[in-house]
Amino acid sequence: MKRTLPCRDCRRPILWTITEAGRRLAVDPDPDPAGNAACWRDGTGAWRSRRPSADLPLCGWERLHMPHIATCPDRIEQLALPIGVASLDARRRKKRP
Numbered sequence: 001m002k003r004t005l006p007c008r009d010c011r012r013p014i015l016w017t018i019t020e021a022g023r024r025l026a027v028d029p030d031p032d033p034a035g036n037a038a039c040w041r042d043g044t045g046a047w048r049s050r051r052p053s054a055d056l057p058l059c060g061w062e063r064l065h066m067p068h069i070a071t072c073p074d075r076i077e078q079l080a081l082p083i084g085v086a087s088l089d090a091r092r093r094k095k096r097p
């Protein structure tokens with residue numbers, strides 16, 4: 001079982017992972033092949049995540065998850081997305097008709 005916590009913004013369940021840089025990254029708990037976070041559980045039961053690359057593609061024990069910041073309905077409204085996921089709506093809003 002995955003231990004999830006409700007998102008502070010939208011209250012949906014999210015899975016907290018630790019990135020290779022030691023940062024916390026919230027991802028959606030269900031694997032998503034369109035996601036860009038490769039997640040696995042380490043020996044201590046902690047969820048880890050990393051960005052797959054050409055040198056280190058997805059391993060057999062990893063699953064792709066979508067970072068929650070890319071799907072959180074509240075965050076998408078508030079923040080510029082820092083993970084390379086372009087928000088088309090935000091871009092359209094900036095353009096003048």
Ligand SMILES: [Zn+2]
Nearest residue numbers: 007009010072
């Ligand atoms: Zn959320």
